[in-house]
Amino acid sequence: MTEFTRVVVDSRNRHAIRAMSSLERMHAIIARSLGQGAEQGMPRALWRLDAGRRGRACRLYVVASTVPDGLVLAEELGVRPSDDIATCDYEPFLGRLECGQEWGFRLKANPTRSVPSKDASARGKREGILDIEKQKEWLFRQSRRAGFHMPINRLEMPEVMVGESRQTSFRRGESTVTLASATFDGVLVVDDPVLLRRALVQGIGRAKGYGFGLMTLLPLPASPRPTGDGA
Incomplete structure (x- = not known):
């Protein structure tokens, strides 16, 4: 079973301010809320923190095989479990995905590329992609593996x-970790529901334990109906 949880976080709360100042701290909070110690890692768990605009509350999304402990989130983020946390079974929504459907999407990802080593006997390394156009190219490649594509508009x-x-x-x-971060918003078309379901549960790209890789879908607004008036 997969659970989808949304948490409304007051960005002015002193506990939330401290927690959200560090991805490492947020990683530890999410792990603790799911009953996972640092030595256990975070299997089948994704999360994403969307910042609120113009003083509005932030939104924390968690996709995991268990429901986060509301008391832990209350202690660490200052949220009210009965009012600020909502959880639902993700499986019915995933089961309704079909080939050809169009959805709006948001994905916060850690786009990377492999850089070959100058030493032929050594492994290459991965580095973050910072150029926006190359980040889009990274997403195009990922989308094929995740069972969707982005349609071409009139332009x-x-x-x-x-x-x-x-x-x-x-x-x-004792070390500092630096990651490339890109937030993608757009429209997708489902090509392979099985691959897309897997991507929604397992994430896209790297650094998933640190708030990257979680893609969410939302219905597109209905097109306005013609009024019948002449131009």
Whole structure:
């Protein structure tokens, strides 16, 4: 079973401010709320924090095989379990996905590329992609593996935009981790429901434990009906 949880977080709350200042701290909070110790890792768990605009509350989304402990989230983020946390079974929604459907989507991802080593005997390394156009190309490649594509609009451009692109850093032990971060908003068409369901549950790209890889879908607004009036 897969659970989808939405948490409304007051970004002015002092507990939330401290928690949201570090991806490492948020990673630990989510793991603790799911009953997972640091040594266990976070199997089958994704999360994403969407910042509120103009002083509005943030939204924390969690996809996991268990429901996050509301008391832990209340303690660490200052939320009210009865009012600010909503959970539902994700499976019925996933089961309704069909080939050809169109959905709006949001994905916060860690786009990376493999850089070959100059030493032929050594493994290459991965580095973050910071160029916006190359981030879009990364998403196009990922979409084929995840069972969807982005339609082309009248301007012959894919229906996707990068709303936020930056580097984010945090402390992990004695070292500093720096990750490329890109938030994609757009429209997708379902090509393979099985692959898309897997992507929605298992995530897209890397750094999933640190708030990347969770894609959410939302219905597109209905097209306005013609009024019948002449031009």
